[in-house]
Amino acid sequence: MKKILVPVDFSATAENAADYATELALGIGARVELVNVFQMPEFSPAAASLVWPHEEYKLLEEDAKKALNKLVGKVEQKFKKAHHELDFKAEVFGRLLHGEIDQEVGKYFAECKMNLIVAGLNRADRLMKAFMGNITRKIIELKMPVLFIPSCCRFNTPKKIAFATDLTSSDISVLCTLAELAKPFNAEILIMHSDDANGPEISHQQIADFLQLVADKVNYRNIYLRQVKSEQVKDGLDWIVENGQIDILTMVHRKHGFLHHLLKGSYTVDMSDHIQLPLLVLPPAHCVPV
CATH class of the missing domain: 3.40.50.620 (HUPs)
Known part of the structure; x- marks a missing residue:
């Protein structure tokens, strides 16, 4: 079975991309894997005296796991309601990874033999555009097939x-x-x-x-x-x-x-x-x- 990878950050844009990927998966006969890359907060050498408490880190990680499971459930529910007349169970899975988003997504894609990345594109303000553009470039530079979904797009059967x-x-x-x-x-x-x-x-x-x-x-x-x-x-x-x-x-x-x-x-x-x-x-x- 084909596999679609969706990087998510729990934003509305990422959820929309997950919805799009699930609808696409039904059409091409694929499973969907939602991946959140959890990053350890970094501090500059000048702030070396600041220590990130292990307990706080674990709490943030647990929150990320809960948010990921919740998103998987929401995507499954939306899919079930939209296609209640079909005898089809949406194959949607969640994975929590640790590291840099481009590196971990690329590694997971290759190791798990995924077929396609579906990623959301956010309508960012001027201050955020440079950051969003950098993330987009990094994902494209992975040299893997990527389908970018603008936040305004809803799934329509491709004609x-x-x-x-x-x-x-x-x-x-x-x-x-x-x-x-x-x-x-x-x-x-x-x-x-x-x-x-x-x-x-x-x-x-x-x-x-x-x-x-x-x-x-x-x-x-x-x-x-x-x-x-x-x-x-x-x-x-x-x-x-x-x-x-x-x-x-x-x-x-x-x-x-x-x-x-x-x-x-x-x-x-x-x-x-x-x-x-x-x-x-x-x-x-x-x-x-x-």
Whole structure:
């Protein structure tokens, strides 16, 4: 069975991501694991005289365990009410880990052979955006499939999934993975290529060659390509998000690629305001089903 990992901090945004993940799990036949990473409070060397009482630490840890169990119960109850007519028991589990969120999530994902991370994106104020952006970058840099859910998003059965690509042949394996996600919902996959006025022009032959690879290698026929003319790739993405009637936007995070440059700028920091639909980020040449 496929497994979805949801990092939670007991916020409304995390709970919404857990709800989304559970609904998605029903569609693709997966189990959901809610993970809270409990961090020991850190003090600077200048405050070395401050000692964190062991009893206080244990109390905080117990509170985290209780909150995690409560969230698991809430997700199960919501799922049960929403799907009472189905003979299906939601497989939802809770795990408490200790350490840094990106390290522990990455380690747990690999050791437990998870298929997908579903993480909430919060609408942060200006003071918090740098922090939220840093967490987002760290999770993306894990080079694992991550589906980010903005706090405004509720689960809708995916009907159209957009895949932003520069028509690199290695993206064919990513499309095969995406097809496995789309199949249970019979969703369309929109291959979206956006020109950059400052970059090399893509020829008709390059487009034809890529589409031929798709036809030969991807076992899914509900796929089509749309080319968007724009001054910058970012503008093309904005246009497809606003006008493409899509349910999920998919991008590949490759070194020196478009998403890499976005992460170095302010786009990801402002993502909670900018992206109002789920964003699926996949590592290059990803070929494991999500």
